[in-house]
Amino acid sequence: MSVNLRKIGATLAVLASAAFIAAGCGGDDEGGGGSSDLAASQDLVIQIGDETEAGVFDPPKTSYLDTVNRNSALFAALYRYNDDASELVPYAAADLPEISEDGLTYTVKLRDDASWSDGKALTADDLVYGIQHALDPATGAYFASFMLDIVGACEFNSGKDAAKNCTDRELTDGKPESIGVTATDDQTVEFKLNRVVPWFDQLMTLQTFTPLRRDVIEKFGDDWTDPKNIVTSGPFTLASYKPKSEIVVTKNDEFWGADDVELDKITFRMISEPKTAYREFERGRIDMAFPRTAIDAADVAKVKTEDFYVSAPSTETQYAYMNTRSPELADPKVRQAIAIGIDRPSLVENVTQRGDKPMNTITPSGIPNYDVMAQGSQDFIGAEDGPNIDKAKGLLEEGGWDANDTIDVYFSSDSGSATQVAEQMQSDLAKIGVKLELKPTSGDVLSTVGFGISPVKESVNIVLQGWVADYLDGQNYYQLFTCDAVDVGLNTANYCSEDYDKLYAEALKTVDADDRAQIYKELEAKLTGPDGDMPAAPLYQPTNDTVVATYVKQGGEKFKIASTGLIYYDDLSITADKDS
């Protein structure tokens, strides 16, 4: 998902940090407790960001992680991930989808006890309408991008430009009824695809696959999400919304699992400034904070050992993309040398300081079958060991490196610690004789060098960029290095290899996840393995972290942070420790 949380007000954060460093900012122990008795009141207060999108409740229109997640309390998704995000579990669906042998038809059966907060039964028609609403060009849903392999979806979403945008198929008439999502009975929906999408079941966890009520949306238009009009299908329903201040949701008694939902009320308090969010936590005015929004990297060291601090690797990566079309970096040996010349342990310890994980693969851990894929790299980079200067120098020589060349590194200076990462790379690579020139820029200005819209310009050598998983399949990462991805500026390295593409195409056709992982392993080897082309140097895997009072339990146990950063609110409860 496009997580911009850390970007918000980065400058301010820096200013505020300066003041806070002066002020000091210790952490008071919230006090742990072993009691599992529930508290008298099951009211949870959680902090989220206060960006404009916080006022958006229409599921397909949401895109920030905290907004999408808040909405998951209101609208039941078809599927969710289990605790360690290793597999899907049905939620509003009764079972995992039934997949036809050719992999082109997915049949989803909805729970027969699912109903809306106004008491009406949730039906297959609601799901069909939800899909149409998400694909409607007027909705302008970012995440519609993940639905376009459904028959007729691209045509409806493109309107008059269908012929230009939907080239890989026989065009439908572009009407919403022609979308390949149909109700075969009251509880069953059939999805027809244009091509095999082995991770399609995972896409069904997204907010664009949410059942929605046609009658409510048509009656109230854009106002359908007002607390007085909204009808929800999830464990909670919207009670009130105070702009830029707070959102209150209360338990939905019509929810099928209402008996198991412990929380009666959740208040989402919008606080963008991490320092303030943390202070509110110290003062006991919030029980928990949304991942990554309450602690600045500089403060992590201070709270790291506390019981209320939770962290886990995120399914996300940071790369130094190396432009294979730029003359300086055309030789794979030179790119390999640069990749192994970077001191990753120092990068995560001294620069990002968040407990991030040094990386040696394109795909991060947490993606199912990661261990298989990782074998492809054979740890050529030696991520945990730090740089191998002699080996790097040798590779540079083999690659015919000209010591007079300078490498331009582009990065977005308004987000996270990219500037400091670039600075460290500069000093690391100077040791192997590669001179870097830093080109700080703003996130969207990167598009002026081609990033995200067209092939990245040849004059650009290195771009520092991350990738957050949208669904948990290796394809999400390996797609970044296909020839097709060059034209749209997604393949920032401009890497194009016939062999790689052939393997990739095979992976797309392989429905069995284990077989597919074997192909991914080969793809990984072609990128980061000893004989790989190293179009991008994996740097580190960021960490999700937050503060959660110890009296907040998840399924009765200590709160654990998911690699996706998502929180399932119906699993949470508050123990009696809060009352004491």
Next chain:
Amino acid sequence: MFAYVLRRALWSVPVILVSTFLAFALVKEMPSEPFTDNPKLAPSVRDNLRELYGLDDPYLKQYADFVTDLVQGDFGLSTKPGHREVREVITETLPTSMLLGACAFAFAAFIGIGLGVISALKANGITDYVITFFATMAFALPSFVVATLWVSGKIYLPPPIGTLQFEFPYGWDSWGDRIGPILVLGLSIMPYFTRLVRSSMLEALQQEYITTSRAKGLSWRRTVVRHALRNSMIPTVINAGPLFAFVLTGSFIIERIMIVPGVADLFIDAFDSPVDSRMVLATTVLLSVLIVVLNLIVDMIVAVLDPRIARD
């Protein structure tokens, strides 16, 4: 007087028009296009979004649409995800900022002018020095530092004092909480009043008409209030207009740190890449209208204080 006000009011129209065009042109010139920084968007989705915002229309048509919408009170859609109506977002938050600004302004004016008068009357005495010292301190400390310290609840001082712990109110839920942001914002502008009033008052006190009114037998108190203070208010009022606009725009850091659900914060988010062009335009235009209107009011007040100005 009426002609004077009308003339000033008519002048505001081209000023606002020029400022909208400048704002529009500057936003267009930013090396930033919405929806291009997100490589995850499919071409059809990106096309839809560009069409939704009319980004592919010719330059002047985009400006004409913008002004036409604006005249009808429509600020268009925010280009941030979720594309909410800018007008809606602003009406949700502007009243809070106005209230915060007005309260802080009133507080600063009341205390600031009072201290300025005392300072001038006791010029070069110990009271004057104390007031000047605190005014300079408040002037020198950036409001984000004050706000952050205020919220942090801790301040580390050298031994033997050690850590000083405190709990100050902040937030916007109740008036008890609101005191925090109002005080912090008020403190940041109070010194302007104190310094302005002090210097213009000192100047006024040396004028011949003061000696004259004293010679005519007017009491010192009446002389100060009716002549010295009244005349020294003119520069204060002239400066207070822009200062009020500054309170509204300058409070964004305070709003963010002290959790005030105001509009100023939106301005920062709007500039966070990708730039939310309609939001930037709307806030810029709103602020320029505000400044123009405030200046108009200032001109009117000054005309009342010194009728000679309107006659020129």
